[in-house]
Amino acid sequence: MEGLSELALDHVAQYFSALSEPSRLRVLNILRDGERNVGELAEMCACSQANISRHLSTLAKHGMVVREARGTTVFYRIADESIYALCDLVCGNLAKRLSEQANLLGNVNAKKPRKA
Structure with missing residues (x-):
């Protein structure tokens, strides 16, 4: 830009x-x-x-x-087919970030003691 x-x-x-x-x-x-x-x-x-x-x-x-x-x-x-390159880039980055957040939440939840 x-x-x-x-x-x-x-x-x-x-x-x-x-x-x-x-x-x-x-x-x-x-x-x-x-x-x-x-x-x-x-x-x-x-x-x-x-x-x-x-x-x-x-x-x-x-x-x-x-x-x-x-x-x-x-x-x-x-x-213009290049719109898909832009969308795929954004969606790919977003999917990666959401996956990382899910992994972090999974790790946090796995470490919490369970209530009986």
Whole structure:
């Protein structure tokens, strides 16, 4: 982030903000397997089509997904596959940290004397 202007930092913050919603992360994860339409995404995410459409609009606004109309159906796909490298990095680090915390808690609980 060194050397970025205030405007660029604001755009970066907005980009990460778009990733801060679990439903959007679910959508991105589903699209990893290929394009889907709104109805399919809504069903797979257990959300309404209106809700999924709002999330897709946010993801499209930040250049994460692109839409393509075919007849009366609109399909969405990932615009830039590098989004997965970013998500995998963050998720991998988080999983490692949670595992370390669980190990620490397990060690603490193993040392506590049990009540009879």
